[in-house]
Amino acid sequence: MRITTVGLDADDTLWHNETIFRLTQDRLRAMLSEFADHETTNARLAEVEKRNLRLYGYGVKGFTLSMIETAMELTQGQPPGRLIADILAAGREMLSEPVEPLPGVDQALAKLSEAGYRLVLITKGDLLHQEQKLAASGLGDLFAAVEIVSEKDASTYTRVFERYGTGAAEAVMCGNSMRSDILPALEAGSWGVYIPYHITWAHEVAEAPADHPRLVELDSISKLPGWLASKA
Amino acid sequence: MRITTVGLDADDTLWHNETIFRLTQDRLRAMLSEFADHETTNARLAEVEKRNLRLYGYGVKGFTLSMIETAMELTQGQPPGRLIADILAAGREMLSEPVEPLPGVDQALAKLSEAGYRLVLITKGDLLHQEQKLAASGLGDLFAAVEIVSEKDASTYTRVFERYGTGAAEAVMCGNSMRSDILPALEAGSWGVYIPYHITWAHEVAEAPADHPRLVELDSISKLPGWLASKA
Numbered sequence: 256m257r258i259t260t261v262g263l264d265a266d267d268t269l270w271h272n273e274t275i276f277r278l279t280q281d282r283l284r285a286m287l288s289e290f291a292d293h294e295t296t297n298a299r300l301a302e303v304e305k306r307n308l309r310l311y312g313y314g315v316k317g318f319t320l321s322m323i324e325t326a327m328e329l330t331q332g333q334p335p336g337r338l339i340a341d342i343l344a345a346g347r348e349m350l351s352e353p354v355e356p357l358p359g360v361d362q363a364l365a366k367l368s369e370a371g372y373r374l375v376l377i378t379k380g381d382l383l384h385q386e387q388k389l390a391a392s393g394l395g396d397l398f399a400a401v402e403i404v405s406e407k408d409a410s411t412y413t414r415v416f417e418r419y420g421t422g423a424a425e426a427v428m429c430g431n432s433m434r435s436d437i438l439p440a441l442e443a444g445s446w447g448v449y450i451p452y453h454i455t456w457a458h459e460v461a462e463a464p465a466d467h468p469r470l471v472e473l474d475s476i477s478k479l480p481g482w483l484a485s486k487a
Numbered sequence: 488m489r490i491t492t493v494g495l496d497a498d499d500t501l502w503h504n505e506t507i508f509r510l511t512q513d514r515l516r517a518m519l520s521e522f523a524d525h526e527t528t529n530a531r532l533a534e535v536e537k538r539n540l541r542l543y544g545y546g547v548k549g550f551t552l553s554m555i556e557t558a559m560e561l562t563q564g565q566p567p568g569r570l571i572a573d574i575l576a577a578g579r580e581m582l583s584e585p586v587e588p589l590p591g592v593d594q595a596l597a598k599l600s601e602a603g604y605r606l607v608l609i610t611k612g613d614l615l616h617q618e619q620k621l622a623a624s625g626l627g628d629l630f631a632a633v634e635i636v637s638e639k640d641a642s643t644y645t646r647v648f649e650r651y652g653t654g655a656a657e658a659v660m661c662g663n664s665m666r667s668d669i670l671p672a673l674e675a676g677s678w679g680v681y682i683p684y685h686i687t688w689a690h691e692v693a694e695a696p697a698d699h700p701r702l703v704e705l706d707s708i709s710k711l712p713g714w715l716a717s718k719a
Contacts, residue, residue: 310582312615316548320575323555327572339571340559343552350542382614383544383637405615 256486258446260420261367261479262412264430265378265385267452268476270354270392276318277454279345283322286338291329300325301457308458312405314381319346350384354391359477364397366480375419376401377411377428379435407435412443429479434461441469450476488718490678492652493599493711494644496662497610497617499684500708502586502624508550509686511577515554518570523561532557533689540690544637546613551578582616586623591709596629598712607651608633609643609660611667639667644675661711666693673701682708 266272284296291299303321311317322342326334368374376398378385385403389395400419404411416426427446430436437447438461446469464470473479498504516528523531535553543549554574558566600606608630610617617635621627632651636643648658659678662668669679670693678701696702705711 307579310579310615311548312613316543316552316613320548320551320578323571324575327575332569332572334566334571337564339555339566340564343556343559346552347539347542381544381548382635383542386637403614405618 256446257425258372258427258483258486260373260375260416260426261483262375262377262416262426262428262440262445263364264428264432264436265376265388266380267431267455268357268429268436268450269360269376269394270356270388273452273454273456275349275352276456279318279322279349282345283326283342286341287326287329296325296329299329303328305458313379315346315349315384316381318349319343322346350387354388356392356394357476359475361394363476363479364394367483368397370480370484372483373399373420375399375415377407377415378403379405379407407439409439409442412440412445416443416445427483429476431455432459432461433463434459437470438464441467445469447471448473448479448482450474450479488678489657490604490659490715490718492605492607492648492658493715494607494609494648494658494660494662494672494677495596496660496664496668497608497620498612499663499687500589500661500668500682501592501608501626502588502620505684505686505688507581507584508688511550511554511581514577515558515574518573519558519561528557528561531561535560537690545611547578547581547616548613551575551581554578582619586620588624588626589708591707593626595708595711596626599715600629602712602716604715605631605652607631607647609639609647610635611637611639639671641671641674644672644677648675648677659715661708663687664691664693665695666691669702670696673699677701679703680705680711680714682706682711 263269284293287296303325307317307321311320323339326338326342364374374397382403389401402415412428413423416423420426423443423445427448428436428440429448429450431450431452433449437449441447449472473482516525519528535557539549539553543552555571558570558574596606606629614635621633634647644660645655648655652658655675655677659680660668660672661680661682663682663684665681669681673679681704705714
């Protein structure tokens with residue numbers, strides 16, 4: 256097989272993301288503990304997020320708005336004292352969180368880049384925030400292109416690998432979301448390298464196809480250069 | 488001169504935007520009228536927006552968060568009844584607002600497209616929302632490319648006109664913001680066509696350079712095809 260282009264997801268593939276959402280959600284549950292038990296807060300937030308996804312899309316700003324909406328609902332419109340201000344502050348902290356590449360990421364990307372692969376970052380989320388995270392990660396120079404997209408479907412991968420590579424058939428997409436990174440990339444005709452992160456947002460969970468000829472699972476991004484070399 | 492590529496701003500160039508922000512800000516002032524006079528609300532919101540711009544970037548979601556923060560400050564952390572829920576609803580309404588091209592836009596873009604110019608949409612704001620507005624406008628098919636960017640500076644125009652056109656020197660950028668659409672495009676070596684909208688967000692105001700050889704002001708986008716033809 257001939258692979259020229261490596262697409263990489265960002266959140267939870269190159270750096271932690273879901274952990275930060277979960278920690279903030281823990282804080283929200285604590286802030287709301289006198290109004291609702293943990294399960295109720297979790298369930299209500301998930302409902303509000305789902306309802307807003309079509310309008311807000313992915314990212315911290317929409318998540319913050321959904322946390323506020325959840326708090327308003329669970330406090331019957333009577334949020335005490337600093338509750339809303341505290342949620343706003345928690346959202347801002349998420350946006351200022353330092354970014355550190357996951358173990359092995361630097362070395363893996365450097366090896367792929369040296370081996371001549373075109374690296375393309377393909378990620379959802381808030382435009383400005385994703386750009387800032389990439390800048391803070393120090394990984395920016397390794398990428399030939401960066402595409403921040405509102406949705407990851409097969410047409411996204413077709414378009415991006417056409418524009419920045421030599422087409423989807425000669426590309427591999429690597430990421431932690433079966434639903435967003437792998438299934439639509441396979442549908443577009445690319446290879447999919449599934450690298451699970453230890454937690455996954457419910458919205459991103461999807462069943463892996465059985466025995467797909469262009470799908471592989473690796474337990475670490477460190478194994479990606481070796482896997483590509485073995486396929487060349 | 489040879490022009491191959493026409494860059495177009497979206498908000499307040501192709502469709503109304505600032506009007507919707509102003510109307511929502513009017514609603515916020517009314518909601519807060521028992522806590523602060525109109526000038527105080529305006530001033531505080533402008534302050535909060537400015538402080539958050541670095542983290543939130545441009546767009547409705549950040550504006551909604553800044554409205555909530557302003558409301559929390561002006562109510563001393565004791566927002567009455569439905570205030571916060573009403574602000575959230577106002578933000579969602581902004582995101583669902585129908586999009587109608589400004590007068591003359593359809594015809595002007597169709598003429599430019601027929602005349603063989605490559606049209607590139609270059610806009611700031613929330614990624615998903617800008618994509619949705621473009622889809623709702625019915626103008627999407629006229630554009631060879633769409634770039635939603637976190638900031639418009641000279642390097643943005645250099646990069647975009649390089650990628651989608653034949654370089655900044657053979658491109659013209661058209662928009663209503665002297666600060667974001669015109670000055671950085673001129674700096675990149677492009678032509679600038681300034682088409683004022685009747686109101687401008689304070690952040691986007693900038694002085695026009697005196698007698699710049701590559702800057703022209705038109706009072707309507709309808710005059711753009713004629714101006715380009717006269718320069719060909």
